[in-house]
Amino acid sequence: MSSDSAATNPPAAAAPAPAAAGFAPPNRALTTLGLTLASFMQVLDMTIANVSLPTIAGNLGGSSNQATWVITSFAVSNAIALPLTGYFTRRFGERKLFVWATMAFVIASLLCGLATSMNLLVGARALQGFVAGPMYPVTQALLLSVYPPNKRGQALALLAMVTVVAPIAGPILGGWITDNYSWEWIFFINVPIGVFAAMVVGAQLKGRPERTEKPRMDYVGLFTLVLGVGALQTLLDLGNEQDWFHSTEIVVLAVISVIALAVFVIWELTDKDPIVDLRLFRHRNFRAGTIAMVAAYSAFFSVGLMVPLWLQRNLGYTPIWAGFATAPIGILPVILTPFVGLYAQRFDLRWVASLAFVFMAATCFMRSEFNTLVDFRDIALVQLFQGFGVALFFMPVLTILLSDLEPHEIAGGSGLATFVRTLGGSFAASITTWYWNERTTVHYAHLTEAVQSTQPSDVALVGQLGGGNTTAGLERLSQMIAQQANQIGFNEIFHILGWLFIFVIAVVWFAKPPFTAKGGPGAAAGGH
Structure with a gap:
């Protein structure tokens, strides 16, 4: 049906x-x-x-x-x-x-x-x-x-x-x-x-x-689910911290996740009792x-x-x-x-x-x-x-x-x-x-390229930002650009x-009415 x-x-x-x-x-x-x-x-x-x-x-x-x-x-x-x-x-x-x-x-x-x-x-x-x-x-x-x-x-x-x-x-x-x-x-x-x-x-x-x-x-489904999802979630949580695929750890997690989840999907779609x-x-x-x-x-x-x-x-x-x-x-x-x-x-x-x-x-x-x-x-x-x-x-x-x-x-x-x-x-x-x-x-x-350190106006701005101290002014300018x-x-x-x-x-809009949730066992309870 x-x-x-x-x-x-x-x-x-x-x-x-x-x-x-x-x-x-x-x-x-x-x-x-x-x-x-x-x-x-x-x-x-x-x-x-x-x-x-x-x-x-x-x-x-x-x-x-x-x-x-x-x-x-x-x-x-x-x-x-x-x-x-x-x-x-x-x-x-x-x-x-x-x-x-x-x-x-x-x-x-x-x-x-x-x-x-x-x-x-x-x-x-x-x-x-x-x-x-x-x-x-x-x-x-x-x-x-x-x-x-x-x-x-x-x-x-x-x-x-x-x-x-x-x-x-x-x-x-x-x-x-x-x-x-x-x-x-x-x-x-x-x-x-x-x-x-x-x-x-x-x-x-x-x-x-x-x-x-x-x-x-379904032990195969359970094992591949735990392995695939565990590796994927860990990858997502650690990705930014480990600089993503520049990290060997992230690459290994990605490979494990892809293989495990691919096996999981194929197995669950073909198993009689997934x-x-x-x-x-x-x-x-x-x-x-x-x-x-x-x-x-x-x-x-x-x-x-x-x-x-x-x-x-x-x-x-x-x-x-x-x-x-x-x-x-x-x-x-x-x-x-x-x-x-x-x-x-x-x-x-x-x-x-x-x-x-x-x-x-x-x-x-x-x-x-x-x-x-x-x-x-x-x-x-x-x-x-x-x-x-x-x-x-x-x-x-x-x-x-x-x-x-x-x-x-x-x-x-x-x-x-x-x-x-x-x-x-x-x-x-x-x-x-x-x-x-x-x-x-x-x-x-x-933005940094747009600031020309040799331009008189930029030099004056750096001086103002640092209160006369060029180093402090450059640091303050860098913070503003950031x-x-x-x-x-x-x-x-x-x-x-x-x-x-x-x-x-x-x-x-790909969904089609009616949109009434049927409820679980006892769904008609209280309907009288």
């Missing part, structure tokens, strides 16, 4: 079993709170430790390179676990997987806070990243299953808001906790939140009918929605990475003030999310997503006109304006990519889409940083990002 016909006329097998159709949690609001709290906690931990790395390294006697592995170990193990979500849900069921993963996340967080060396902390973060992998996709599947069809858009919009707000709140909250208490508490705060979420969801969804199997373990179901891409909407999500999220991730770096590197902002300047991006998503969830599905979601990308592109083009004299208000206003696009971005695209999956494919599809999106973000971070540095170097050379070169490179990248968002609009 083609994906188009499946979307238009869902087969009978897609309908929940009679027992599942009658299931509803005793308290849907409490269930939603537990699910979203766990997801917020997990997404928050992807960024909360970033600003605390110097403090952590100092307290545990680690180097700056070791400190970066606090982030890298989480990212690598998280990327490996994400595509395994489908296998885990088939084996254990969505409710059990959520409760076990959340409690394991609590234990890993406790181990992070109790770590007495950098090696122990990196190991605990790797465990934390792995068990966090299934949490977001399973939360998505469970949320869809406990809401009736006409309210699933609101559920996805709520989860989308968490996805946007948590990474923004992470650095600010992490900096505040580290400054006012101690770095250990950025991990300890997960303990009560995680225990509460696991207990609430476990109790509320007790007795929820679930489809479980005992699939054969550990990651790549055949989900046969669905038209899943394919188009995932491509749109990856491209748009990569551009969005690049914006979130570059703006704080630019504020600190070019304009001299402190980390906390860079956080305040970028934070307005979360205001409109928080305010508008309930309305997007309530009303967006009254329209063609392709138009809603297109409008989001128009706003995102517009803000990128605005930043491409920034200069070194731009003030805090203008920066914050552009961030606020972008928030309107963000509010309209995640829910429509998530709904589109899940719309033609069968109920039992939701968790696996969400995990696969999140995995590809995460890799897209990693690629974007590495490529953007590298390209910014490259363009800065090029523009520095051009700042301008950095700014030009920044502007160029945002011009490119703006056109990338325009491109994503075309991708979204």
Whole structure:
């Protein structure tokens, strides 16, 4: 059956079993709170430790390179676990997987806070990243299953808001906790939140009918996935630091990654019981929605990475003030999310997503006109304006990519889409940083050539800058040229990002309605 016909006329097998159709949690609001709290906690931990790395390294006697592995170990193990979500849900069921993963996340967080060396902390973060992998996709599947069809858009919009707000709140909250208490508490705060979420969801969804199997373990798929993704994520994290392919280590990682992932894809597409179901891409909407999500999220991730770096590197902002300047991006998503969830599905979601990308592109083009004299208000206003696009971005695209999956494919599809999106973000971070540095170097050379040290006007300028001291004046001039070169490179990248968002609009229109997510087991619950 083609994906188009499946979307238009869902087969009978897609309908929940009679027992599942009658299931509803005793308290849907409490269930939603537990699910979203766990997801917020997990997404928050992807960024909360970033600003605390110097403090952590100092307290545990680690180097700056070791400190970066606090982030890298989480990212690598998280990327490996994400595509395994489908296998885990088939084996254990969505409710059990959520409760076990959340409690394991609590234990890993406790181990992070109790770590007495950098090696122990990196190991605990790797465990934390792995068990966090299934949490977001399973939360998505469970949320869809406990809401009736006409309210699933609101559920996805709520989860989308968490996805946007948590990474923004992470650095600010992490900096505040580290400054006012101690770095250990950025991990300890997960303990009560995680225990509460696991207990609430476990109790509320007790007795929820679930489809479980005992699939054969695909050892070849698992081995090539771990090897390929681990090597690729490590390559992306270390690329800029190691000067990319000028480093033997990076070349070796690239070769390992390409070979392992090529074998993985071929094996998974031909194996009868693959550990990651790549055949989900046969669905038209899943394919188009995932491509749109990856491209748009990569551009969005690049914006979130570059703006704080630019504020600190070019304009001299402190980390906390860079956080305040970028934070307005979360205001409109928080305010508008309930309305997007309530009303967006009254329209063609392709138009809603297109409008989001128009706003995102517009803000990128605005930043491409920034200069070194731009003030805090203008920066914050552009961030606020972008928030309107963000509010309209995640829910429509998530709904589109899940719309033609069968109920039992939701968790696996969400995990696969999140995995590809995460890799897209990693690629974007590495490529953007590298390209910014490259363009800065090029523009520095051009600007330096334009300054003729023998010209009387230039000699006078150097003297003024150095207060009569030529050496000091030349050093000051070099700093000014470097700042301008950095700014030009920044502007160029945002011009490119703006056109990338325009491109994503075309991708979204390859999807075909209807765009109603079917939900997992118990999808009809509460629909009466």
